[in-house]
Amino acid sequence: MTAREEGAAVGWEPDCPVPRHEAERVLLGHGSGGLLMAELLRDLVGPALGTEGPLEDAAVVPLGGPSPAGELLLSTDSFVVSPRFFPGGDIGSLAVHGTVNDLAMRGAQPVALTLAYILEEGLPLAELRRVTESVAAAAAAAGVPVLTGDTKVVERGTADGLYVTTTGLGVRPPGVDPSATRGRPGDLVLLSGPIGCHGTAILSARESLGFESEIVSDSRPLHRLVAAMLAAGGDGVHALRDPTRGGLATALNELAAASGVAVELVDGDIPVPDDVAAACDLLGLDPLHVANEGCLVALVDAAVADAVLDAMRARPEGRGTCVVGRVTGGEPGRVTSRTLVGSSRVVSVLLGEQLPRIC
């Protein structure tokens, strides 16, 4: 299979070939959340582990029988964001929100977190304290305990200060199963809020970019929003994804590919704050590829979409929810966007690396 054929299989048209001859080593793009990363997981990690199937944000624990409370799910994420402190959050709160949200995207409420630190020799203890207090505050606000943890220290020069890995255990009530594979033609595409704030906030905090703004990361927990959606729409909430690395475009491409459907967006309906749009213009970024940490995109049965929309808008983190497109029976895996002048463009996954260490 050539690169082009693989791209076509997931509804993606490469603008240029992925640099495979460089692919004998890990590239920054392998961590981007985009196509290179998907290939790494599909071609190397998956086969080496003996696993396959579409990528989900969290996995169901095979326990033999159901727990009385529901199914158990696990999710894990390492966080290497740079800088560690940014407008709207820090690596500690981000680690909590990221893992809570990955559980939520499968319909689970978090019941426990674990916390593992890799520390660079020389890190000021005050920074470690500040990050840990941020973890604690974010966990308390999300209503989930940090149960256990681990600390490793590596020599100067072999880590960039501090890396955090959080793992979450969640419980999913019976009768719901949002999954990347369950999008169906006729579903509406709901987006819980404006896009692009997290990625551009991180960039504005990188002094070396010489770019300043008032943009604040949208980092926040989404599990209560998901609970409200499931209460309103039940099993009609087909698929959920938080468009983190790779942005909304990549998230929708993954959902479309996993569900074997097409997605049609309407460009003008996608909320991009003015200052985010300006920053993206300045930096040459597509807001659809910029990472988010506090919004979600959902594929929802049209029959329950109004009820779900109302439930979302009733919550502070979902106040800005809008319908941004629909699922169709078009070419499986293809995401397109209708522009304001009526033409249609392909919305591709992020190819390599947009900007490293966004989360």
Place this chain on the structure above:
Amino acid sequence: MTAREEGAAVGWEPDCPVPRHEAERVLLGHGSGGLLMAELLRDLVGPALGTEGPLEDAAVVPLGGPSPAGELLLSTDSFVVSPRFFPGGDIGSLAVHGTVNDLAMRGAQPVALTLAYILEEGLPLAELRRVTESVAAAAAAAGVPVLTGDTKVVERGTADGLYVTTTGLGVRPPGVDPSATRGRPGDLVLLSGPIGCHGTAILSARESLGFESEIVSDSRPLHRLVAAMLAAGGDGVHALRDPTRGGLATALNELAAASGVAVELVDGDIPVPDDVAAACDLLGLDPLHVANEGCLVALVDAAVADAVLDAMRARPEGRGTCVVGRVTGGEPGRVTSRTLVGSSRVVSVLLGEQLPRIC
């Protein structure tokens, strides 16, 4: 409280004061598993998280009610071992064994693992594949699935190739509760095998030390050994610990302190392989402080100790089990060792750092 008083409170007599004036920054010793690390957790991480209490290898998940299968436990660990490949294992198998064993030390059998990678740009993909295949093989051998994972990439120079974080979910059958707090006077101290192999194997693999040996790491999963112990001794298996960072001495000091008991070892009864003893002599290390990854120490009610001993010796990983001491009502937290000439010496926790990145 002075350092000396704190040391006394955990039954430890410092040979030299811990360098507190340097403690405004993370030191390599904070990752050692010894006293500096215990202080970091007690004085900074614990208060910042709002948690307290004795350290356990894994934590019970508060689920409201018991699952039919038993209680759920979580454990997490990051692995930064250098070199990544060493006699008897690699960072992948070590990550699986370490997490499986932490669950086992609380009496739980593993049911799921998660896997998070932090990769340095430039890492050969062949190494990533080799490590991942090792994770898969170790997980399969332990009978536990790797359910989900994460991959982050950082720029050259901001990680040393590859760091791995594994988190394990375990199920503990009803009626058993081995805990660091449950040692009682009269308990026997059982050790499942010879000590010092992992740490000295890692050292022998560090070319820069100019030291070579045939020593092989003892890295292996211990959950089946624990299951056999619990089947034979039930709730009489009071406390379990795998003496990893900080070695047997630190593990026993932690158990003695958490249980408020004293431990008396018999020097000559502790199995130290000849080549490990020779390597430790050469490098100026105390084998009691050297890390292990494939043995456990248990405080077991004397009434069931024979049955537990027989059950342990019936398994390959417990064939070398022996009684190395007993728990007494002496000064709480104090660990002593009777020497061959009849005198008694204090066995202290590891103070700062013996050797970094042993796991």
